[in-house]
Amino acid sequence: MDRIDIMQSQNFEFLISVWPELASLAGFAEHYAYLNPQSALTKLRKIAERSVTVVC
Incomplete structure (x- = not known):
């Protein structure tokens, strides 16, 4: 199982209770x-990718 820091x-x-990975x-x-x-942009890109995969 993956561990989320x-x-x-x-x-x-507000996202922690619903979507801890995005928070x-x-x-x-x-x-x-x-x-x-640059690292901040990488994290923001991951947020966009994860939110799209859940919505679609």
């Missing part, structure tokens, strides 16, 4: 926004 997010905490990715993206923008 939860990274706290200022803007996406964690959003937290990492927020954390990396200024320190490492």
Whole structure:
């Protein structure tokens, strides 16, 4: 089973109870926004990919 490390997010905490993986990715993206923008974009891309796979 995959382990999800939860990274706290200022803007996406409401997702933790429903979609913890996206909440964690959003937290990492927020954390990396200024320190490492390329990593933040990678996390945001993962959020988009995961949300599309669930919706479709």
